[in-house]
Amino acid sequence: MITTTDLRKVYRSRQREVVALDGVDLHVPEGEVFGVVGRSGAGKSSLIRCVNLLERPTSGTVTVDGTELTALSGPALRRARQQIGMIFQHFNLLSSRTARENVELPLEILGLGRRERATRATELLELVGLADRATAYPAQLSGGQKQRVGIARALAAKPKVLLSDEATSALDPETTRSILKLLRDLNRDLGLTVLLITHEMDVVKAVCDSAALMRSGRIVESGRVADLLATPGSELARELFPLGAAPTREGGTVIEITFHGESSGQPVIAQLARTYTVDPSILGASIETIGGRQVGRMRLELPGDFEQNVVPIGFLREKGLQVTVVSGEPRPPAAGTAVQERLLDGAEELGTQLLPDDDQPAGAKPAAATEPATTDQPAASDQPTTSNERGEKEDRA
Numbered sequence: 001m002i003t004t005t006d007l008r009k010v011y012r013s014r015q016r017e018v019v020a021l022d023g024v025d026l027h028v029p030e031g032e033v034f035g036v037v038g039r040s041g042a043g044k045s046s047l048i049r050c051v052n053l054l055e056r057p058t059s060g061t062v063t064v065d066g067t068e069l070t071a072l073s074g075p076a077l078r079r080a081r082q083q084i085g086m087i088f089q090h091f092n093l094l095s096s097r098t099a100r101e102n103v104e105l106p107l108e109i110l111g112l113g114r115r116e117r118a119t120r121a122t123e124l125l126e127l128v129g130l131a132d133r134a135t136a137y138p139a140q141l142s143g144g145q146k147q148r149v150g151i152a153r154a155l156a157a158k159p160k161v162l163l164s165d166e167a168t169s170a171l172d173p174e175t176t177r178s179i180l181k182l183l184r185d186l187n188r189d190l191g192l193t194v195l196l197i198t199h200e201m202d203v204v205k206a207v208c209d210s211a212a213l214m215r216s217g218r219i220v221e222s223g224r225v226a227d228l229l230a231t232p233g234s235e236l237a238r239e240l241f242p243l244g245a246a247p248t249r250e251g252g253t254v255i256e257i258t259f260h261g262e263s264s265g266q267p268v269i270a271q272l273a274r275t276y277t278v279d280p281s282i283l284g285a286s287i288e289t290i291g292g293r294q295v296g297r298m299r300l301e302l303p304g305d306f307e308q309n310v311v312p313i314g315f316l317r318e319k320g321l322q323v324t325v326v327s328g329e330p331r332p333p334a335a336g337t338a339v340q341e342r343l344l345d346g347a348e349e350l351g352t353q354l355l356p357d358d359d360q361p362a363g364a365k366p367a368a369a370t371e372p373a374t375t376d377q378p379a380a381s382d383q384p385t386t387s388n389e390r391g392e393k394e395d396r397a
């Protein structure tokens with residue numbers, strides 16, 4: 001629905017040049033809520049303002065719903081932009097107009113008659129849950145109510161795309177949740193594609209199907225939120241599901257498990273404890289239900305050093321979990337050395353002997369034996385042992 005190709009934006013003044021966008025290739029599929037995150041100055045606002053050509057990009061193309069906006073100007077560009085609504089951090093309402101009159105503004109520009117404008121504005125205010133405040137002025141509305149007026153106004157011309165520039169940054173957490181729910185409902189009910197920029201990871205977790213991370217004017221990582229968790233080394237996954245600093249104490253094997261399963265949960269940690277008589281300690285967890293799937297990360301400490309835990313780790317991997325050994329593993333010898341081969345051979349043998357029959361697919365090797373211990377395993381579906389609703393975060397340390 002939205003595609004940018006090699007998008008560059010350079011701000012030039014007499015003293016200096018600032019490269020705000022440095023070759024951004026972005027693709028937002030139709031019907032998705034897509035979040036762009038990044039630190040202050042990463043280029044997020046420049047990107048969203050270039051998408052609807054509030055800023056003219058220095059080079060590159062922007063295509064929305066099949067129309068290349070960067071090839072247009074004048075009335076043709078104004079018409080194409082009607083497909084794109086936008087909401088802002090500080091709402092940008094006209095203080096001299098009532099809520100309904102603010103919503104009517106784009107309809108006036110479109111040339112609709114008074115009665116038609118009033119009918120459409122009333123419908124839109126109903127859609128955003130604000131029908132009873134139609135005659136209130138912005139100063140008489142709360143922040144959340146102002147943003148609802150802003151959303152109604154953005155939808156006035158029936159756009160296919162909604163751009164959101166830090167729309168919840170000025171709101172308290174509860175109001176943020178209600179506005180995000182409204183955006184999600186509009187996305188589902190109207191098939192609206194939403195591109196939002198934010199610096200809040202909680203916004204991405206609460207509402208986004210996909211996310212991209214920007215740094216220094218570039219997109220350095222992007223993908224569907226649940227899939228990012230399956231990407232070894234994903235910076236977005238680490239920031240979305242933080243576990244805090246890993247402990248430095250000696251004597252145990254610390255592992256991190258990534259859950260991104262699809263079906264109802266299997267109590268794998270309990271199974272691990274029962275099957276191998278180990279007592280894992282939970283050092284941290286960040287798990288949520290997103291789109292009906294439980295996703296997240298958990299950090300566990302298993303008693304004993306890595307060699308004592310090769311088989312339990314293999315068991316977790318056999319269950320389809322992605323496991324990374326954080327500490328407690330022996331320092332790896334150079335690849336392919338006799339010592340490492342002996343260690344892996346030993347682990348394979350141990351795993352074959354010790355994995356219970358019902359957990360050992362015919363002909364399968366324990367994952368720990370087939371991969372170096374620190375390599376992330378591409379995971380199939382699995383579930384953690386706890387269950388949370390969307391938006392609830394479990395952080396145990």
Ligand SMILES: Nc1ncnc2c1ncn2[C@@H]1O[C@H](COP(=O)(O)OP(=O)(O)OP(=O)(O)O)[C@@H](O)[C@H]1O
Nearest residue numbers: 011018019020038039040041042043044045046047
């Ligand atoms: N109109 C402008 N003129 C000159 N430089 C600008 C202009 N707008 C943005 N910049 C610069 O471009 C870079 C990217 O800014 P941008 O506002 O796009 O980042 P951002 O990720 O949205 O940051 P924030 O979250 O703080 O808004 C920054 O170095 C900023 O100073």
